[in-house]
Amino acid sequence: MPLVAGVDSSTQSCKVVVRDAETGALVRQGRAPHPAGTEVEPAAWWNALRAAVAEAGGLADVAAVSVGGQQHGMVCLDEAGEVVRPALLWNDTRSADAARELVAEAGGGETGRRFWAEATGAVPVASFTATKLRWLARHEPANADRVAAVCLPHDWLTWRLAGAPGLDALRTDRGDASGTGYWSPRTGEYRLDLLEQAFGRRPRVPVVLGPAEAAGQLDPAALGDGPTADGPVGGAGSGAAGRVLLGPGTGDNAAAALGVGAGPGDVVVSIGTSGTVFAVADTPAADAAGAVAGFADATGRFLPLVCTLNAARVLDAAATMLGVDLDTLGELALSAPAGADGLVLVPYLEGERTPDRPHATGELRGLTLGTSTPAHLARAAVEGMLCGLADGLDALLAQGARADRIILVGGGARSAAVRRIAPQVFGRPVVVPPPGEYVADGAARQAAWVALGGDAPPAWSIGDTEEYAAEPVPAIRERYARARG
Numbered sequence: 001m002p003l004v005a006g007v008d009s010s011t012q013s014c015k016v017v018v019r020d021a022e023t024g025a026l027v028r029q030g031r032a033p034h035p036a037g038t039e040v041e042p043a044a045w046w047n048a049l050r051a052a053v054a055e056a057g058g059l060a061d062v063a064a065v066s067v068g069g070q071q072h073g074m075v076c077l078d079e080a081g082e083v084v085r086p087a088l089l090w091n092d093t094r095s096a097d098a099a100r101e102l103v104a105e106a107g108g109g110e111t112g113r114r115f116w117a118e119a120t121g122a123v124p125v126a127s128f129t130a131t132k133l134r135w136l137a138r139h140e141p142a143n144a145d146r147v148a149a150v151c152l153p154h155d156w157l158t159w160r161l162a163g164a165p166g167l168d169a170l171r172t173d174r175g176d177a178s179g180t181g182y183w184s185p186r187t188g189e190y191r192l193d194l195l196e197q198a199f200g201r202r203p204r205v206p207v208v209l210g211p212a213e214a215a216g217q218l219d220p221a222a223l224g225d226g227p228t229a230d231g232p233v234g235g236a237g238s239g240a241a242g243r244v245l246l247g248p249g250t251g252d253n254a255a256a257a258l259g260v261g262a263g264p265g266d267v268v269v270s271i272g273t274s275g276t277v278f279a280v281a282d283t284p285a286a287d288a289a290g291a292v293a294g295f296a297d298a299t300g301r302f303l304p305l306v307c308t309l310n311a312a313r314v315l316d317a318a319a320t321m322l323g324v325d326l327d328t329l330g331e332l333a334l335s336a337p338a339g340a341d342g343l344v345l346v347p348y349l350e351g352e353r354t355p356d357r358p359h360a361t362g363e364l365r366g367l368t369l370g371t372s373t374p375a376h377l378a379r380a381a382v383e384g385m386l387c388g389l390a391d392g393l394d395a396l397l398a399q400g401a402r403a404d405r406i407i408l409v410g411g412g413a414r415s416a417a418v419r420r421i422a423p424q425v426f427g428r429p430v431v432v433p434p435p436g437e438y439v440a441d442g443a444a445r446q447a448a449w450v451a452l453g454g455d456a457p458p459a460w461s462i463g464d465t466e467e468y469a470a471e472p473v474p475a476i477r478e479r480y481a482r483a484r485g
């Protein structure tokens with residue numbers, strides 16, 4: 001029974017699963033938190049990964065491990081492989097002006113947006129790595145001068161697992177490369193001219209691997225207390241007896257698609273720190289309106305995706321405002337009428353990416369004596385967050401996606417209120433797989449593909465899904481549309 005491991009190094013935490021490569025059965029798992037903030041020292045991810053691996057019983061007995069990671073984060077390395085500055089994450093909006101500049105330099109307006117959509121699959125917004133590099137060049141020229149290589153969170157963690165063997169050993173995959181703003185999903189090639197346009201020169205970038213191509217081998221010393229280790233770790237995880245292959249890894253959304261086994265007609269809605277709505281497609285998307293990012297997936301296909309900055313944390317914020325835990329927030333939300341009697345929360349608590357309003361703030365509309373209750377606020381928070389995702393679903397469908405089945409995953413899907421209110425807002429039933437870590441699972445499935453070989457990843461079952469259906473309540477989205485403008 002060969003084992004494989006999958007890592008989800010996402011915004012809020014690192015999760016590790018160890019599964020049977022052939023059946024997908026869960027054998028053990030671990031997790032560790034990440035620091036808050038939109039700028040993070042990559043060493044914190046490394047320490048969290050080591051702690052989560054230790055909790056999951058180490059990697060000594062696995063045949064392969066793959067890392068799924070939050071997309072887009074800018075990890076800059078100097079010639080010696082040291083991190084130049086803390087990474088700017090996907091939800092850091094300081095590069096919003098840089099994004100506008102890049103569109104303007106390509107002709108501006110519709111012309112500029114179309115150029116970028118056709119060249120890279122997506123119109124630049126503050127989330128994308130290229131805009132962060134432009135920000136760095138403009139605002140921190142001394143740091144920019146030190147940059148010898150730029151990579152993404154999952155690329156860097158894979159490289160660390162390999163023992164950080166020099167900048168030429170950096171590896172990535174199509175899925176994560178497609179979120180940089182300087183790689184073309186259509187041609188499968190870097191656009192180093194666009195990297196140079198953004199940054200002023202061409203630092204080294206990782207080699208882009210195929211979906212089941214190994215990125216190298218785990219360095220047995222990397223996870224232990226050896227010379228390459230940083231900070232404290234629980235001790236387990238070192239001393240791999242045999243060879244442990246490193247999978248190419250991928251972005252967390254591409255990993256989730258693999259984890260739930262998304263196929264034709266499936267739309268995945270993930271409610272984590274980000275809210276994402278995506279589908280696996282046979283052809284690349286190029287949405288000049290900018291709502292849909294035309295990413296690549298982790299199987300050789302494509303992953304048109306809409307991302308909002310405000311998802312599960314809207315629920316966290318509402319729970320904080322009401323002084324309750326998340327379960328109570330859900331109970332309160334379900335105790336209020338659908339539509340919250342007209343109370344609407346536009347949940348732009350971190351600015352917003354889709355629509356592109358990086359400096360927006362949240363708004364509450366429709367307050368009356370009658371709607372000034374904890375239940376109404378809780379309901380408005382759930383509905384507002386879901387309305388942002390429903391707009392994303394519309395944009396995805398407008399790009400030709402089919403939604404025969406909507407699969408709800410991510411931490412927010414653990415909320416009964418989210419599961420029950422989602423069909424009212426989306427106007428369609430949703431299916432919810434058993435609670436799990438689908439990004440880490442997708443990474444593990446990729447690792448199994450690398451270990452076992454073959455043309456496709458092994459067929460793993462996600463278990464019994466539950467379907468949630470409800471009468472659509474169009475008034476919720478109509479009022480939301482008026483409030484968000």
Ligand SMILES: Nc1ncnc2c1ncn2[C@@H]1O[C@H](COP(=O)(O)OP(=O)(O)O)[C@@H](O)[C@H]1O
Nearest residue numbers: 010011012013272273312326410411412414415
């Ligand atoms: N029972 C629950 N009800 C509502 N939200 C939940 C629940 N459990 C977890 N969450 C939310 O899930 C979020 C984390 O989701 P996760 O998908 O792990 O995020 P990420 O992948 O971005 O790190 C947290 O913001 C938390 O509020």
Ligand SMILES: O=C(CO)[C@@H](O)[C@H](O)COP(=O)(O)O
Nearest residue numbers: 010011070071090272273274
């Ligand atoms: O920026 C995107 C997708 O384009 C985000 O989805 C990030 O990949 C972060 O994901 P989570 O940590 O919220 O899962």
